[in-house]
Amino acid sequence: MNRRGAGVDAGDEVANRVALITGASRGIGAEVARLLGAAGLHVLVNYREKAARANTVVDAIRMAGGHASAAGADVCDEAAVKALLADVGERFATLDVLVLNASGGLERGADPGYAMRLNRDAQLRLATLALPLMPAGARIVFVTSHQAHFYPAKPVPDGYEPIAQSKRAGEDALLAVKPALADRGIALKVVSGDMIDGTIIVRLLQRRDPAAVDARRNQAVLPTVDEFAAAIAQAALDSDHRDTTYVGGADYLIAVAHE
Ligand SMILES: NC(=O)c1ccc[n+]([C@@H]2O[C@H](COP(=O)([O-])OP(=O)(O)OC[C@H]3O[C@@H](n4cnc5c(N)ncnc54)[C@H](OP(=O)(O)O)[C@@H]3O)[C@@H](O)[C@H]2O)c1
Numbered sequence: 001m002n003r004r005g006a007g008v009d010a011g012d013e014v015a016n017r018v019a020l021i022t023g024a025s026r027g028i029g030a031e032v033a034r035l036l037g038a039a040g041l042h043v044l045v046n047y048r049e050k051a052a053r054a055n056t057v058v059d060a061i062r063m064a065g066g067h068a069s070a071a072g073a074d075v076c077d078e079a080a081v082k083a084l085l086a087d088v089g090e091r092f093a094t095l096d097v098l099v100l101n102a103s104g105g106l107e108r109g110a111d112p113g114y115a116m117r118l119n120r121d122a123q124l125r126l127a128t129l130a131l132p133l134m135p136a137g138a139r140i141v142f143v144t145s146h147q148a149h150f151y152p153a154k155p156v157p158d159g160y161e162p163i164a165q166s167k168r169a170g171e172d173a174l175l176a177v178k179p180a181l182a183d184r185g186i187a188l189k190v191v192s193g194d195m196i197d198g199t200i201i202v203r204l205l206q207r208r209d210p211a212a213v214d215a216r217r218n219q220a221v222l223p224t225v226d227e228f229a230a231a232i233a234q235a236a237l238d239s240d241h242r243d244t245t246y247v248g249g250a251d252y253l254i255a256v257a258h259e
Contacts, residue, residue, distance in 0.1 A: 023102025037066030136185025194248030
């Protein structure tokens with residue numbers, strides 16, 4: 001751990017392949033970390049400030065026989081990201097999977113520019129800075145929501161627009177560098193999900209805009225964290241996986257098919 005509080009903890013034995021999952025201290029990212037750990041990768045469980053939660057995820061992966069380390073860094077903090085990647089380079093000399101899962105903007109007190117800094121700028125910067133560690137055959141997975149992926153074609157819940165806009169901008173920024181990634185043999189995959197049942201975000205949206213959440217529930221049963229995480233892990237692991245995977249929200253896909 002370096003002076004900025006960023007870096008990879010002194011962890012256990014090293015597996016052959018290494019995956020960094022941003023925002024893996026809870027929710028969907030934590031479940032993706034468990035799945036990639038079970039698949040035999042050394043998992044770097046990134047968190048912003050909840051080190052204890054990240055360590056719980058690391059412990060669970062190790063208890064299940066996998067390899068993992070907690071990897072602290074606010075992805076918006078360029079110096080912290082560089083320090084984290086320097087640690088990864090020193091310790092593992094490779095990064096085979098990068099799951100861009102960390103996201104935000106609905107936090108209390110977040111300034112108006114925060115969503116764009118986190119959901120667009122930080123995603124592209126991390127992907128770009130990680131490239132020197134990523135060999136041919138490596139994979140970047142961008143995690144998004146249908147509310148963002150289909151923005152602005154479809155309405156979004158009250159208060160979610162800055163997140164939808166910035167996550168869409170993040171996806172577009174990554175897609176713009178996809179050919180350059182492909183030149184290096186690195187694949188970019190997108191996994192988009194409907195509202196995911198039981199998550200903190202959906203509970204928050206339920207309070208702000210209950211009608212929007214009810215409207216999604218009326219379409220179909222919302223996907224679970226396990227289902228969404230399984231699709232993300234599959235996109236990270238399957239060599240011939242489709243470019244964009246959709247989880248839930250069949251009505252979004254029908255609407256797009258007819259446009
Ligand atoms: N929830 C849904 O209904 C839903 C639906 C579709 C798609 N998604 C997508 O799935 C992904 C995960 O969603 P979630 O609901 O599991 O999120 P979440 O519960 O809000 O978890 C956010 C995670 O991101 C971390 N994080 C936040 N800001 C960060 C930063 N600046 N740097 C590093 N880490 C940061 C948090 O770390 P700390 O704990 O340390 O703060 C936490 O681990 C997001 O990309 C989201 O858009 C979610």
